[in-house]
Amino acid sequence: MKLKDDKKVAQIFQSALKLVAKKGLSGITMGDISREAGIATGTLYVYFKGKDELINALFAACRENSVQVSFKGYNPQLPFKPGFKNIWLNILRYKLQHFEEVIFMEQCYHSPFITAGTREKAQQLSAPFYALMERGQKEQLIKQTDIGLLLTFMMGAMNELVKQTHYSSITLNRSRINSTFDLCWDALKA
Amino acid sequence: MKLKDDKKVAQIFQSALKLVAKKGLSGITMGDISREAGIATGTLYVYFKGKDELINALFAACRENSVQVSFKGYNPQLPFKPGFKNIWLNILRYKLQHFEEVIFMEQCYHSPFITAGTREKAQQLSAPFYALMERGQKEQLIKQTDIGLLLTFMMGAMNELVKQTHYSSITLNRSRINSTFDLCWDALKA
DNA sequence: CTTGAAAATGAATATTTATTCGCTTATCTT
DNA sequence: AAGATAAGCGAATAAATATTCATTTTCAAG
Numbered sequence: 430m431k432l433k434d435d436k437k438v439a440q441i442f443q444s445a446l447k448l449v450a451k452k453g454l455s456g457i458t459m460g461d462i463s464r465e466a467g468i469a470t471g472t473l474y475v476y477f478k479g480k481d482e483l484i485n486a487l488f489a490a491c492r493e494n495s496v497q498v499s500f501k502g503y504n505p506q507l508p509f510k511p512g513f514k515n516i517w518l519n520i521l522r523y524k525l526q527h528f529e530e531v532i533f534m535e536q537c538y539h540s541p542f543i544t545a546g547t548r549e550k551a552q553q554l555s556a557p558f559y560a561l562m563e564r565g566q567k568e569q570l571i572k573q574t575d576i577g578l579l580l581t582f583m584m585g586a587m588n589e590l591v592k593q594t595h596y597s598s599i600t601l602n603r604s605r606i607n608s609t610f611d612l613c614w615d616a617l618k619a
Numbered sequence: 620m621k622l623k624d625d626k627k628v629a630q631i632f633q634s635a636l637k638l639v640a641k642k643g644l645s646g647i648t649m650g651d652i653s654r655e656a657g658i659a660t661g662t663l664y665v666y667f668k669g670k671d672e673l674i675n676a677l678f679a680a681c682r683e684n685s686v687q688v689s690f691k692g693y694n695p696q697l698p699f700k701p702g703f704k705n706i707w708l709n710i711l712r713y714k715l716q717h718f719e720e721v722i723f724m725e726q727c728y729h730s731p732f733i734t735a736g737t738r739e740k741a742q743q744l745s746a747p748f749y750a751l752m753e754r755g756q757k758e759q760l761i762k763q764t765d766i767g768l769l770l771t772f773m774m775g776a777m778n779e780l781v782k783q784t785h786y787s788s789i790t791l792n793r794s795r796i797n798s799t800f801d802l803c804w805d806a807l808k809a
Numbered sequence: 810c811t812t813g814a815a816a817a818t819g820a821a822t823a824t825t826t827a828t829t830c831g832c833t834t835a836t837c838t839t
Numbered sequence: 840a841a842g843a844t845a846a847g848c849g850a851a852t853a854a855a856t857a858t859t860c861a862t863t864t865t866c867a868a869g
Binding site: 449450452454455456538541542572575577582584586587592597599608611612613615616 | 639640643645722725726728729730731762764765769771773774776777778779780782787795798799801803806807
Protein backbone atom coordinates (compact mmCIF):
# COMPACT_ATOMS: atom_id res chain seq x y z
CA MET A 430 0.00 0.00 0.00
CA LYS A 431 1.19 3.47 -0.83
CA LEU A 432 -1.11 6.36 -0.14
CA LYS A 433 -4.18 4.23 0.32
CA ASP A 434 -4.49 5.30 3.88
CA ASP A 435 -7.03 6.17 6.50
CA LYS A 436 -6.61 9.81 5.76
CA LYS A 437 -8.09 9.43 2.32
CA VAL A 438 -10.93 7.27 3.55
CA ALA A 439 -11.70 9.94 6.12
CA GLN A 440 -11.71 12.52 3.37
CA ILE A 441 -14.18 10.48 1.35
CA PHE A 442 -16.39 9.98 4.39
CA GLN A 443 -16.34 13.68 5.15
CA SER A 444 -17.40 14.52 1.64
CA ALA A 445 -20.20 12.00 1.64
CA LEU A 446 -21.50 13.28 4.97
CA LYS A 447 -21.41 16.86 3.84
CA LEU A 448 -23.36 16.08 0.70
CA VAL A 449 -25.94 13.90 2.40
CA ALA A 450 -26.60 16.61 4.96
CA LYS A 451 -27.11 19.06 2.13
CA LYS A 452 -28.97 17.02 -0.45
CA GLY A 453 -30.11 13.86 1.27
CA LEU A 454 -29.14 10.29 0.63
CA SER A 455 -31.24 10.21 -2.50
CA GLY A 456 -29.49 13.24 -3.89
CA ILE A 457 -25.88 12.16 -3.97
CA THR A 458 -23.96 10.41 -6.69
CA MET A 459 -20.55 8.83 -6.76
CA GLY A 460 -19.55 11.68 -9.02
CA ASP A 461 -20.64 14.22 -6.42
CA ILE A 462 -18.68 12.50 -3.70
CA SER A 463 -15.50 12.26 -5.71
CA ARG A 464 -15.73 15.89 -6.81
CA GLU A 465 -16.28 17.05 -3.26
CA ALA A 466 -13.36 14.96 -2.06
CA GLY A 467 -11.16 16.29 -4.82
CA ILE A 468 -10.40 12.91 -6.34
CA ALA A 469 -11.35 11.07 -9.50
CA THR A 470 -14.50 9.01 -9.56
CA GLY A 471 -12.54 5.88 -10.33
CA THR A 472 -10.51 6.34 -7.18
CA LEU A 473 -13.58 5.75 -5.06
CA TYR A 474 -13.56 2.22 -6.40
CA VAL A 475 -10.03 1.70 -5.16
CA TYR A 476 -11.31 2.16 -1.62
CA PHE A 477 -14.80 0.71 -1.90
CA LYS A 478 -16.35 -1.97 -4.02
CA GLY A 479 -19.23 0.34 -4.84
CA LYS A 480 -21.71 2.81 -3.50
CA ASP A 481 -23.36 0.27 -1.21
CA GLU A 482 -20.13 -0.67 0.48
CA LEU A 483 -19.16 2.97 0.91
CA ILE A 484 -22.45 3.83 2.60
CA ASN A 485 -22.39 0.79 4.85
CA ALA A 486 -18.83 1.48 5.91
CA LEU A 487 -19.65 5.09 6.67
CA PHE A 488 -22.71 4.08 8.66
CA ALA A 489 -20.70 1.66 10.78
CA ALA A 490 -17.94 4.19 11.33
CA CYS A 491 -20.36 6.88 12.48
CA ARG A 492 -22.08 4.56 14.85
CA GLU A 493 -18.90 3.28 16.45
CA ASN A 494 -17.48 6.72 16.80
CA SER A 495 -20.54 8.20 18.45
CA VAL A 496 -20.91 5.38 20.96
CA GLN A 497 -17.26 5.53 21.84
CA VAL A 498 -17.36 9.24 22.52
CA SER A 499 -20.49 8.99 24.65
CA PHE A 500 -18.81 7.34 27.59
CA LYS A 501 -15.76 9.54 27.68
CA GLY A 502 -15.05 10.62 31.25
CA TYR A 503 -17.73 8.38 32.74
CA ASN A 504 -16.72 7.09 36.14
CA PRO A 505 -19.05 4.41 37.53
CA GLN A 506 -17.76 5.17 41.03
CA LEU A 507 -19.44 8.57 41.03
CA PRO A 508 -23.16 9.00 41.86
CA PHE A 509 -25.62 8.25 39.11
CA LYS A 510 -27.04 11.61 38.22
CA PRO A 511 -23.80 13.47 37.47
CA GLY A 512 -22.52 10.43 35.58
CA PHE A 513 -25.71 10.34 33.57
CA LYS A 514 -25.51 14.04 32.84
CA ASN A 515 -21.91 13.62 31.74
CA ILE A 516 -22.92 11.02 29.20
CA TRP A 517 -25.98 12.99 28.14
CA LEU A 518 -23.80 16.01 27.48
CA ASN A 519 -21.27 13.91 25.58
CA ILE A 520 -24.04 12.67 23.33
CA LEU A 521 -25.52 16.10 22.77
CA ARG A 522 -22.16 17.67 22.09
CA TYR A 523 -21.29 14.94 19.66
CA LYS A 524 -24.53 15.31 17.79
CA LEU A 525 -24.24 19.07 17.63
CA GLN A 526 -20.69 18.90 16.38
CA HIS A 527 -21.44 16.08 13.97
CA PHE A 528 -24.78 17.23 12.71
CA GLU A 529 -24.09 15.72 9.32
CA GLU A 530 -23.76 12.30 10.88
CA VAL A 531 -27.10 12.67 12.61
CA ILE A 532 -28.78 13.36 9.30
CA PHE A 533 -26.88 10.64 7.53
CA MET A 534 -27.75 8.00 10.12
CA GLU A 535 -31.37 9.00 10.04
CA GLN A 536 -31.55 8.84 6.28
CA CYS A 537 -29.81 5.50 6.26
CA TYR A 538 -32.13 3.75 8.60
CA HIS A 539 -34.74 3.33 5.93
CA SER A 540 -32.58 3.03 2.91
CA PRO A 541 -31.96 -0.13 0.97
CA PHE A 542 -28.23 0.51 1.28
CA ILE A 543 -27.82 -0.59 4.86
CA THR A 544 -27.67 -4.36 5.11
CA ALA A 545 -29.18 -6.41 7.91
CA GLY A 546 -25.68 -7.19 9.14
CA THR A 547 -24.70 -3.55 9.42
CA ARG A 548 -27.93 -2.80 11.24
CA GLU A 549 -27.38 -5.68 13.63
CA LYS A 550 -23.89 -4.52 14.56
CA ALA A 551 -25.16 -1.01 15.18
CA GLN A 552 -27.80 -2.33 17.54
CA GLN A 553 -25.30 -4.32 19.53
CA LEU A 554 -23.38 -1.16 20.32
CA SER A 555 -26.33 0.01 22.41
CA ALA A 556 -25.51 -2.38 25.23
CA PRO A 557 -23.67 0.17 27.40
CA PHE A 558 -26.65 2.50 27.29
CA TYR A 559 -28.92 -0.26 28.50
CA ALA A 560 -26.50 -1.00 31.31
CA LEU A 561 -26.47 2.62 32.34
CA MET A 562 -30.24 2.81 32.62
CA GLU A 563 -30.34 -0.45 34.53
CA ARG A 564 -28.07 1.05 37.11
CA GLY A 565 -30.35 4.06 37.43
CA GLN A 566 -33.32 1.78 37.95
CA LYS A 567 -31.54 -0.30 40.56
CA GLU A 568 -30.77 2.86 42.47
CA GLN A 569 -34.45 3.86 42.26
CA LEU A 570 -33.57 7.06 40.44
CA ILE A 571 -35.07 6.17 37.09
CA LYS A 572 -38.64 5.10 36.32
CA GLN A 573 -39.22 1.36 36.24
CA THR A 574 -40.35 1.51 32.63
CA ASP A 575 -39.02 -0.63 29.80
CA ILE A 576 -35.46 0.50 29.19
CA GLY A 577 -35.77 0.39 25.44
CA LEU A 578 -38.65 2.81 25.74
CA LEU A 579 -36.72 5.17 28.00
CA LEU A 580 -33.72 5.21 25.70
CA THR A 581 -35.83 5.67 22.62
CA PHE A 582 -37.62 8.57 24.24
CA MET A 583 -34.39 10.25 25.23
CA MET A 584 -32.50 9.71 21.99
CA GLY A 585 -35.44 10.75 19.86
CA ALA A 586 -35.82 13.97 21.75
CA MET A 587 -32.12 14.73 21.45
CA ASN A 588 -31.96 14.02 17.75
CA GLU A 589 -34.89 16.22 16.99
CA LEU A 590 -33.46 18.95 19.13
CA VAL A 591 -30.18 18.87 17.26
CA LYS A 592 -31.93 18.99 13.94
CA GLN A 593 -34.20 21.84 14.97
CA THR A 594 -31.22 23.75 16.27
CA HIS A 595 -29.56 23.62 12.90
CA TYR A 596 -32.64 24.50 10.89
CA SER A 597 -33.52 27.49 12.95
CA SER A 598 -29.89 28.45 13.50
CA ILE A 599 -30.62 28.98 17.17
CA THR A 600 -27.49 28.54 19.22
CA LEU A 601 -27.97 26.12 22.04
CA ASN A 602 -26.23 28.05 24.79
CA ARG A 603 -25.36 26.69 28.22
CA SER A 604 -28.63 27.77 29.79
CA ARG A 605 -30.72 26.24 27.01
CA ILE A 606 -28.76 23.03 27.23
CA ASN A 607 -29.41 22.83 30.93
CA SER A 608 -33.10 23.46 30.38
CA THR A 609 -33.17 20.61 27.94
CA PHE A 610 -31.35 18.32 30.30
CA ASP A 611 -33.96 19.14 32.91
CA LEU A 612 -36.72 18.17 30.50
CA CYS A 613 -34.99 14.90 29.93
CA TRP A 614 -34.21 14.20 33.54
CA ASP A 615 -37.72 15.06 34.72
CA ALA A 616 -39.06 12.65 32.13
CA LEU A 617 -36.90 9.76 33.23
CA LYS A 618 -36.59 10.27 36.98
CA ALA A 619 -38.61 8.01 39.24
CA MET B 620 -62.43 14.95 -16.17
CA LYS B 621 -63.34 11.32 -16.11
CA LEU B 622 -61.64 9.08 -13.62
CA LYS B 623 -58.86 11.47 -12.80
CA ASP B 624 -60.12 11.64 -9.29
CA ASP B 625 -58.93 11.81 -5.74
CA LYS B 626 -59.25 8.10 -5.42
CA LYS B 627 -56.47 7.48 -7.91
CA VAL B 628 -54.26 10.15 -6.41
CA ALA B 629 -54.76 8.51 -3.04
CA GLN B 630 -53.78 5.20 -4.56
CA ILE B 631 -50.59 6.67 -5.97
CA PHE B 632 -49.79 8.30 -2.63
CA GLN B 633 -50.37 5.04 -0.82
CA SER B 634 -48.03 3.20 -3.13
CA ALA B 635 -45.32 5.80 -2.80
CA LEU B 636 -45.58 5.76 0.97
CA LYS B 637 -45.42 2.01 1.13
CA LEU B 638 -42.32 1.91 -1.02
CA VAL B 639 -40.52 4.71 0.78
CA ALA B 640 -41.14 3.01 4.10
CA LYS B 641 -39.69 -0.17 2.69
CA LYS B 642 -36.82 1.08 0.59
CA GLY B 643 -36.28 4.69 1.49
CA LEU B 644 -36.66 7.80 -0.58
CA SER B 645 -33.48 7.04 -2.44
CA GLY B 646 -34.70 3.59 -3.36
CA ILE B 647 -37.87 4.33 -5.24
CA THR B 648 -38.41 4.98 -8.91
CA MET B 649 -41.40 6.17 -10.87
CA GLY B 650 -41.57 2.67 -12.28
CA ASP B 651 -41.78 1.18 -8.80
CA ILE B 652 -44.56 3.51 -7.83
CA SER B 653 -46.63 2.85 -10.91
CA ARG B 654 -46.19 -0.90 -10.59
CA GLU B 655 -47.20 -0.83 -6.95
CA ALA B 656 -50.23 1.30 -7.79
CA GLY B 657 -51.19 -1.02 -10.62
CA ILE B 658 -51.07 1.64 -13.31
CA ALA B 659 -48.82 2.47 -16.23
CA THR B 660 -45.79 4.64 -15.66
CA GLY B 661 -47.08 7.19 -18.12
CA THR B 662 -50.24 7.60 -16.09
CA LEU B 663 -48.27 9.06 -13.22
CA TYR B 664 -47.52 11.96 -15.50
CA VAL B 665 -51.23 12.58 -16.02
CA TYR B 666 -51.50 13.35 -12.34
CA PHE B 667 -48.13 14.91 -11.64
CA LYS B 668 -45.69 16.90 -13.69
CA GLY B 669 -42.86 14.72 -12.51
CA LYS B 670 -41.28 12.99 -9.56
CA ASP B 671 -40.56 16.24 -7.75
CA GLU B 672 -44.12 17.41 -7.90
CA LEU B 673 -45.40 14.03 -6.76
CA ILE B 674 -43.15 14.01 -3.71
CA ASN B 675 -43.92 17.59 -2.78
CA ALA B 676 -47.66 17.01 -3.10
CA LEU B 677 -47.44 13.91 -0.95
CA PHE B 678 -45.39 15.73 1.65
CA ALA B 679 -47.93 18.54 1.87
CA ALA B 680 -50.85 16.12 2.03
CA CYS B 681 -49.29 14.13 4.87
CA ARG B 682 -48.54 17.22 6.84
CA GLU B 683 -52.01 18.71 6.49
CA ASN B 684 -53.67 15.47 7.33
CA SER B 685 -51.66 14.83 10.46
CA VAL B 686 -52.17 18.32 11.84
CA GLN B 687 -55.86 18.20 11.14
CA VAL B 688 -56.30 14.92 12.97
CA SER B 689 -54.30 16.08 15.97
CA PHE B 690 -56.93 18.47 17.25
CA LYS B 691 -59.89 16.19 16.80
CA GLY B 692 -62.07 16.28 19.89
CA TYR B 693 -60.10 19.06 21.53
CA ASN B 694 -62.32 21.30 23.60
CA PRO B 695 -60.59 24.45 24.88
CA GLN B 696 -63.25 24.76 27.59
CA LEU B 697 -61.95 21.68 29.36
CA PRO B 698 -58.95 21.81 31.73
CA PHE B 699 -55.53 21.82 30.13
CA LYS B 700 -54.09 18.46 31.03
CA PRO B 701 -56.88 16.23 29.70
CA GLY B 702 -57.05 18.38 26.58
CA PHE B 703 -53.32 18.06 26.12
CA LYS B 704 -53.45 14.32 26.62
CA ASN B 705 -56.25 14.09 24.09
CA ILE B 706 -54.09 15.80 21.49
CA TRP B 707 -51.02 13.85 22.48
CA LEU B 708 -52.95 10.61 22.00
CA ASN B 709 -54.30 11.80 18.66
CA ILE B 710 -50.79 12.45 17.47
CA LEU B 711 -49.45 9.15 18.71
CA ARG B 712 -52.34 7.20 17.27
CA TYR B 713 -51.94 8.93 13.95
CA LYS B 714 -48.25 8.20 13.81
CA LEU B 715 -48.71 4.58 14.76
CA GLN B 716 -51.42 4.08 12.19
CA HIS B 717 -49.54 6.03 9.53
CA PHE B 718 -46.07 4.77 10.20
CA GLU B 719 -45.20 5.05 6.54
CA GLU B 720 -45.90 8.76 6.63
CA VAL B 721 -43.59 9.22 9.59
CA ILE B 722 -40.77 7.63 7.66
CA PHE B 723 -41.58 9.49 4.51
CA MET B 724 -41.66 12.87 6.22
CA GLU B 725 -38.40 12.17 7.94
CA GLN B 726 -36.69 11.13 4.73
CA CYS B 727 -38.04 14.15 2.95
CA TYR B 728 -36.77 16.71 5.34
CA HIS B 729 -33.28 16.41 3.99
CA SER B 730 -34.00 15.60 0.42
CA PRO B 731 -33.57 17.94 -2.50
CA PHE B 732 -37.12 17.13 -3.56
CA ILE B 733 -38.88 19.31 -1.04
CA THR B 734 -38.88 22.92 -2.11
CA ALA B 735 -38.52 25.87 0.23
CA GLY B 736 -42.15 26.75 -0.38
CA THR B 737 -43.40 23.33 0.64
CA ARG B 738 -41.25 23.45 3.75
CA GLU B 739 -42.54 26.89 4.62
CA LYS B 740 -46.16 25.83 4.39
CA ALA B 741 -45.50 22.80 6.56
CA GLN B 742 -43.96 25.00 9.22
CA GLN B 743 -46.94 27.36 9.26
CA LEU B 744 -49.21 24.48 10.17
CA SER B 745 -47.45 24.25 13.53
CA ALA B 746 -49.18 27.35 14.84
CA PRO B 747 -51.94 25.51 16.77
CA PHE B 748 -49.34 23.50 18.64
CA TYR B 749 -47.57 26.66 19.70
CA ALA B 750 -50.87 28.10 20.87
CA LEU B 751 -51.58 25.00 22.89
CA MET B 752 -48.29 25.20 24.73
CA GLU B 753 -48.74 28.90 25.36
CA ARG B 754 -51.97 28.15 27.11
CA GLY B 755 -50.24 25.59 29.28
CA GLN B 756 -47.60 28.10 30.21
CA LYS B 757 -50.15 30.80 31.02
CA GLU B 758 -51.84 28.37 33.36
CA GLN B 759 -48.49 27.64 35.02
CA LEU B 760 -48.75 23.97 34.15
CA ILE B 761 -45.95 23.83 31.61
CA LYS B 762 -42.32 24.84 32.07
CA GLN B 763 -41.49 28.39 31.01
CA THR B 764 -38.99 27.16 28.45
CA ASP B 765 -38.89 28.17 24.80
CA ILE B 766 -41.96 26.63 23.19
CA GLY B 767 -40.12 25.54 20.08
CA LEU B 768 -37.79 23.58 22.30
CA LEU B 769 -40.63 21.94 24.20
CA LEU B 770 -42.42 20.95 21.02
CA THR B 771 -39.28 19.67 19.41
CA PHE B 772 -38.52 17.58 22.47
CA MET B 773 -41.99 16.09 22.53
CA MET B 774 -42.33 15.42 18.82
CA GLY B 775 -38.86 13.96 18.55
CA ALA B 776 -39.53 11.55 21.36
CA MET B 777 -42.81 10.48 19.83
CA ASN B 778 -41.40 9.95 16.38
CA GLU B 779 -38.56 7.85 17.64
CA LEU B 780 -40.94 5.85 19.76
CA VAL B 781 -43.15 5.08 16.81
CA LYS B 782 -40.19 4.02 14.72
CA GLN B 783 -38.77 1.83 17.45
CA THR B 784 -42.15 0.23 17.95
CA HIS B 785 -42.25 -0.85 14.36
CA TYR B 786 -38.70 -2.10 14.20
CA SER B 787 -38.95 -4.20 17.29
CA SER B 788 -42.54 -5.21 16.58
CA ILE B 789 -43.42 -4.46 20.19
CA THR B 790 -47.08 -3.63 20.52
CA LEU B 791 -47.65 -0.39 22.32
CA ASN B 792 -50.51 -1.42 24.58
CA ARG B 793 -52.61 0.89 26.71
CA SER B 794 -50.36 0.62 29.72
CA ARG B 795 -47.20 1.31 27.73
CA ILE B 796 -48.85 4.27 26.07
CA ASN B 797 -49.75 5.70 29.43
CA SER B 798 -46.20 5.19 30.68
CA THR B 799 -44.95 7.10 27.69
CA PHE B 800 -47.40 9.90 28.23
CA ASP B 801 -46.16 10.15 31.80
CA LEU B 802 -42.59 10.50 30.55
CA CYS B 803 -43.70 13.28 28.29
CA TRP B 804 -45.85 15.06 30.84
CA ASP B 805 -43.21 14.86 33.54
CA ALA B 806 -40.75 16.40 31.12
CA LEU B 807 -42.97 19.33 30.23
CA LYS B 808 -44.82 20.03 33.46
CA ALA B 809 -43.76 23.03 35.49
C1' DC C 810 18.77 6.11 -10.56
C1' DT C 811 15.70 2.17 -12.09
C1' DT C 812 12.02 -0.50 -11.62
C1' DG C 813 7.85 -2.67 -10.20
C1' DA C 814 3.75 -2.57 -7.75
C1' DA C 815 0.08 0.01 -5.97
C1' DA C 816 -2.81 4.15 -6.50
C1' DA C 817 -5.00 7.52 -9.22
C1' DT C 818 -7.11 9.01 -13.30
C1' DG C 819 -11.19 10.15 -16.20
C1' DA C 820 -13.07 9.04 -20.56
C1' DA C 821 -15.81 5.22 -22.17
C1' DT C 822 -19.34 1.86 -21.17
C1' DA C 823 -23.15 -0.26 -18.93
C1' DT C 824 -27.02 0.33 -16.33
C1' DT C 825 -30.69 2.44 -14.39
C1' DT C 826 -34.35 5.71 -14.35
C1' DA C 827 -37.22 9.77 -15.66
C1' DT C 828 -39.96 11.43 -19.12
C1' DT C 829 -42.30 11.60 -23.62
C1' DC C 830 -45.60 10.48 -27.12
C1' DG C 831 -48.42 8.09 -30.54
C1' DC C 832 -51.96 5.25 -29.74
C1' DT C 833 -55.97 2.84 -27.37
C1' DT C 834 -59.70 2.75 -24.21
C1' DA C 835 -63.21 4.64 -21.31
C1' DT C 836 -66.72 8.04 -20.23
C1' DC C 837 -69.55 11.97 -20.90
C1' DT C 838 -72.54 14.96 -23.81
C1' DT C 839 -75.99 15.87 -27.03
C1' DA D 840 -75.34 6.15 -31.03
C1' DA D 841 -71.74 9.20 -32.60
C1' DG D 842 -68.51 12.33 -31.54
C1' DA D 843 -65.68 14.65 -28.42
C1' DT D 844 -62.67 14.69 -24.67
C1' DA D 845 -59.91 13.00 -21.22
C1' DA D 846 -57.57 9.00 -19.01
C1' DG D 847 -54.65 5.31 -19.60
C1' DC D 848 -51.10 2.83 -21.73
C1' DG D 849 -46.19 1.14 -22.31
C1' DA D 850 -42.61 0.94 -25.62
C1' DA D 851 -39.21 4.29 -27.08
C1' DT D 852 -36.23 8.05 -25.89
C1' DA D 853 -33.49 10.96 -23.14
C1' DA D 854 -30.99 11.83 -19.16
C1' DA D 855 -28.54 10.60 -15.24
C1' DT D 856 -25.54 7.57 -12.81
C1' DA D 857 -22.67 3.60 -11.46
C1' DT D 858 -18.91 1.13 -12.76
C1' DT D 859 -14.96 -0.34 -15.57
C1' DC D 860 -10.48 -0.18 -17.55
C1' DA D 861 -6.54 1.23 -20.32
C1' DT D 862 -3.32 4.49 -19.17
C1' DT D 863 -0.55 7.50 -16.24
C1' DT D 864 1.43 8.88 -11.90
C1' DT D 865 3.46 8.04 -7.47
C1' DC D 866 6.61 6.10 -4.37
C1' DA D 867 9.42 2.77 -1.92
C1' DA D 868 12.79 -0.81 -2.30
C1' DG D 869 16.92 -2.55 -4.48
